[in-house]
Amino acid sequence: MTVETKLPYDKEYIEQFSKDRNEPEWMRVLRFQALEQAEVLEMPKPDKTKITRWNFSNFKHEYTTGFAITSIEDLPQEIQEYFDEENVPANLLIQRNHSVAYATLSKELQEKGVIFTDIFTALQNHSELVEKYFMKDAVSVDQNKLTALHAALFNGGAFLYVPKNVEIADPLQVIFWQEDPELALVNHVIVVADENSKLTYVENYISNNDEQETVANIITEVFALDNATISFGAVDNFAAGTTSYVNRRGIAYRNATIDWALGQMNDGNTVSENITHLIGDGSTSKANAVSVGRGKQIQNFTASIDQHGKATDGFILQRGVMKESATMIFNAIGKIEHGGTKANSEQESRVLMLSPDARGDANPILLIDEDDVTAGHAASVGRVDPLQMYYLMSRGLTTEEAERLIIHGFLAPVVDQLPIESVKNQLKQVIERKVN
């Protein structure tokens, strides 16, 4: 079987789609160009995973609204759990299907010039600012067929801009809720921390389509300008019917920091890449990612930190647990470019397999083109240690409970990195649900 090359949506459709959203001219043009590129570009080729037979073409794309909500209590219980009950975030955006169902941004932040809105509103109100960052320096349209398709068809997303010298203590949170089970989410997120600013952003993806097949094509572009600090958290939780392509890209300029804490909890086949470019001297990044695979799920994760500047620091930490006949590949790539003197690149990827049918691989890759650097890597794929089980069970814990503790402990170094307590707890619950 070959790749489905015929695209399900044509230029005419895209023109109408763009017009209905009142998009600026540059975006319409970009969509058309991207559509043409999508026809000829190749699919991405993740290392050690064949995705040619995955469903990337069967989906419903039409812009679909979801009912607005007036209060958090109108949300289903599983989404409410993303919040502290008595402490609804002051800065929250909820996208239901493709439209905004709920949006708040504190007055203080509005007055400071913080922009936190859905992507279509941003395109109308801050067209130039969006244009400056949209698929230019981070993810390029022509990276592969899916990125081009993304640019042509993106139908949701968020835009966050924090001006110079503004430091935000409270997190900014977005929930992308795919209520319609057949709906594709082609979602574009841009996060910009201008010079000397500081922000914490968390995004959650949720769907419930166990039976219906659809596609998620997610691109997130994150920019930390000079001396800016970004703490980025995510819990991806698409249901089994969704095939996901996730591309999260960060660019850190001089003395900037981008720290990622990603809970990759999708139940469907997933290709996810998280690449950070440390452009500026003294920039740093920690890429923390955790995942649980179950059923016949196939997942491929790449975490890469590409260090261009001098005295940069990159640390990749990935942990995955697999059960049943799930397959999981972790690629960790630490790259130090020529001229990146005094750079430090560290990485650790560990996979724990709970069943004999699970398949896992952790590939440590160091690509170093400079002498005056330090680097290290660790990778392992293993099973639960029977002596640990014996020890825990000798205190009365059942097999299930002992295994549960070992799994949570195994994932804890990453889970604990999530920047919002309520989201951390939510991730723990999702993990609990997936491993039991």
Next chain:
Amino acid sequence: MAGSVLEIKNLHVSIEDKEILKGVNLTIKGGEFHAVMGPNGTGKSTLASAIMGHPKYEVTEGSITLDGEDVLEMEVDERARAGLFLAMQYPSEISGVTTSDFLRSAINARREEGDGIPLMKFIKELDNDLDLLEIDQNMATRYLNEGFSGGEKKRNEILQLLQIKPNIAILDEIDSGLDIDALKIVSKGINKMRSESFGCLMITHYQRLLNYITPDYVHVMMQGRVVKSGGPELAKRLEDEGYEWIKAELGIEDTEESVEQNA
């Protein structure tokens, strides 16, 4: 309840097809403290591991019962919930799981579902026991045994003993690697358990542990069997005279079958 009875009869145990225990008989009742002593490689730790159900040890003959129930038919966790406890010589390190989370799970494992120990009660009792064992409060939030020194691991085992409150405890060389001050503290913890409903089997090389915890019975193991039993005075004589006199008395000769002590 007056306490449990652990009864070991004619126990034969092999590891990787090598027979280590060759017919051990021992009965431990609530209220009694027993010490098992003996030279290296005579099967003392094997006895402890076999009672708890270590996956590497195979019982080939004999029986172990707890209050008449067949222990050998039970899984490791069932043995624990039935009231057995083993303070291990080499406890596992469990990364990412805090000592206090683990302790709470272990305590609740012995309680009815939905009747977990109230948080405040748990914290209070934990604080008391940490104080008693002179353990730094922050151990509760450290990952279980990870990066613990040898002495900290031993104290942690006794902390678990105090928290879990089993009916019968086996202490496998709880004194090894402890300096005299630590030994006194650990002994204090063990002595706190003394009651009519608690029975204890201490496995040790050295008599010095018994200076702090007086046993009611002392057993000497050699070549996979209990060869001599007596009161505290037996331990004293072993300390003074070593094991040779027993060998001579019983006509035991060293054989190639003596194996290295197994963890």
